[in-house]
Amino acid sequence: MRERYFEATEFENIKEIIYNSAKKYAENRAFILKHKNGKNVEYENITYKKLLEEINNLGTKFFDLGYKDKRIAIVGRNSYGWALTHLTNMLGGIVLVPLDKELQIDELENSLKRSKADIVVFDEKYIENIEEIKRRNETFLEDYICMTKKEGYKDLETLKEEGKELLEFGNREYVDVKIDSYKMSILLFTSGTTSKSKAVMLSQNNIASNVYAMQLVENFLPTDVNLAFLPFHHIFGSTAMIVMLACGIATAFPDGLRYVADNLKEYKVSVFVGVPLLVEAIYKKIEQGIEKKGKTKVVNFAKKVSNLLLKFHIDIRRKLFKEIIDELGGHLRFVVSGGAPLDKKVAKGFNELGLTLVQGYGLTETSPVIAAENYKKVKYGSIGIPMDNVEVEFENKDENGIGELKVKGPNVMLRLL
Numbered sequence: 001m002r003e004r005y006f007e008a009t010e011f012e013n014i015k016e017i018i019y020n021s022a023k024k025y026a027e028n029r030a031f032i033l034k035h036k037n038g039k040n041v042e043y044e045n046i047t048y049k050k051l052l053e054e055i056n057n058l059g060t061k062f063f064d065l066g067y068k069d070k071r072i073a074i075v076g077r078n079s080y081g082w083a084l085t086h087l088t089n090m091l092g093g094i095v096l097v098p099l100d101k102e103l104q105i106d107e108l109e110n111s112l113k114r115s116k117a118d119i120v121v122f123d124e125k126y127i128e129n130i131e132e133i134k135r136r137n138e139t140f141l142e143d144y145i146c147m148t149k150k151e152g153y154k155d156l157e158t159l160k161e162e163g164k165e166l167l168e169f170g171n172r173e174y175v176d177v178k179i180d181s182y183k184m185s186i187l188l189f190t191s192g193t194t195s196k197s198k199a200v201m202l203s204q205n206n207i208a209s210n211v212y213a214m215q216l217v218e219n220f221l222p223t224d225v226n227l228a229f230l231p232f233h234h235i236f237g238s239t240a241m242i243v244m245l246a247c248g249i250a251t252a253f254p255d256g257l258r259y260v261a262d263n264l265k266e267y268k269v270s271v272f273v274g275v276p277l278l279v280e281a282i283y284k285k286i287e288q289g290i291e292k293k294g295k296t297k298v299v300n301f302a303k304k305v306s307n308l309l310l311k312f313h314i315d316i317r318r319k320l321f322k323e324i325i326d327e328l329g330g331h332l333r334f335v336v337s338g339g340a341p342l343d344k345k346v347a348k349g350f351n352e353l354g355l356t357l358v359q360g361y362g363l364t365e366t367s368p369v370i371a372a373e374n375y376k377k378v379k380y381g382s383i384g385i386p387m388d389n390v391e392v393e394f395e396n397k398d399e400n401g402i403g404e405l406k407v408k409g410p411n412v413m414l415r416l417l
Helices: 014-024 048-064 080-092 105-115 124-136 156-168 204-217 235-246 257-266 276-292 296-310 322-326 344-352
Strands: 029-037 040-047 071-075 095-099 119-122 143-146 184-190 198-203 225-227 250-252 271-274 334-337 356-362 369-372 391-395 404-408
Touching: 014 048, 014 080, 014 204, 014 235, 029 048, 029 080, 040 048, 048 080, 048 156, 071 080, 071 105, 071 124, 080 095, 080 156, 080 235, 095 105, 105 124, 105 184, 119 124, 124 143, 143 156, 184 204, 184 235, 198 204, 204 235, 204 369, 225 257, 225 271, 235 250, 235 271, 257 276, 271 276, 276 296, 276 322, 276 334, 276 344, 296 344, 344 356
Parallel strands: 029 250, 071 095, 071 119, 095 184, 119 143, 225 250, 271 334, 334 356
Antiparallel strands: 029 040, 184 198, 356 369, 391 404
16 A cells, blocks of 8 residues: 555545535535626535535436436536536436537537437537537437527536436436446547547546546545636546546636636636646746746846755745745645656746646546656656555667656546457
8 A cells, every 4th residue: 555645535426425525515615607798707605515415306307308328428618617517417327428519510510329328418619510410310318408508509507407306296207216336427538649639538537536546645625626728528627527526626617728827816716727738838937927027037036045945844936936926826835747748947937936746647548647756756847746545557668768658547538258
């Protein structure tokens, strides 16, 4: 057993995780929604208690419509509607098929056919593609649901309201459904060694085991606010979402790449999970701000002083670099980077400023995290150490110790027998 730094409860499936959080963090914010009406902006907080209620309302209607044991595809940007649909499927044992919203129409149609999706829930922004696919009528789709109200389509808001009525009249088929933690729950498409994307089958236990492993070594707090920039249709993004929900964290949605810095301030973001491209862009903005104020030499000297003091276990980084941290909203404390190697200079730069940054490595096929750094074990350019419940070994190593990485653990995808 590897070193564990934090306490965590292990659950078999996503339903157990969400029910635990709804009880433990009932009044915490699970999601922060922004509603724009011209220049007016309003914010809506979805508590963990309300989240579970909305999941059960929507799920009850899904079962009423005959969606039990069906496959539901999702196409759209990160949003509350996306997250709600994802969680509703998980808590009802419905197979989820997350699809990349940027797919060209032929590839999107092909993915819907290959996955044998029965229903598609879509973002209104992509309605033209959906309507063309509907017109062609070459998929297995039986129903089309828009995330927002759209004439001619079912929508999530109406379905939630109808499901709530059914629940009030005693329909508990969805609420009481038993989850098979070890059967296929998510069917994802991931790029492979050939031009054709490959389908990966994951169970709820695959994901729940990875969520648990991350909680043991990474410092997530129920007071944190997360900005969900990683696309949910990737397993890195959707598992990160479940990690946040398991820890009682609030998740907000960015307005786009150009507005990330503004959103960090707007939502007082303290936790951020991203890919190197985004993390490096944020660090570049930090450097440009320092240079613009003519403080590059001063900051570099301050880093040397704080690094020296750290050797004596004296940490003044967040006080010393408060002005810089304030430019990122003043609350950012923890950044996770994955998906590709991060520039060592950037990784070191974040940590020198008092912003803990860790890197990890994983695959869609491993739900996804295999190994990661943590606040006690950081080595720039490294992917860290294996998760607590993951075994790894290198095979066919060359003279430099480079070989094929083999992985075994409860997070490894299902296989056909």
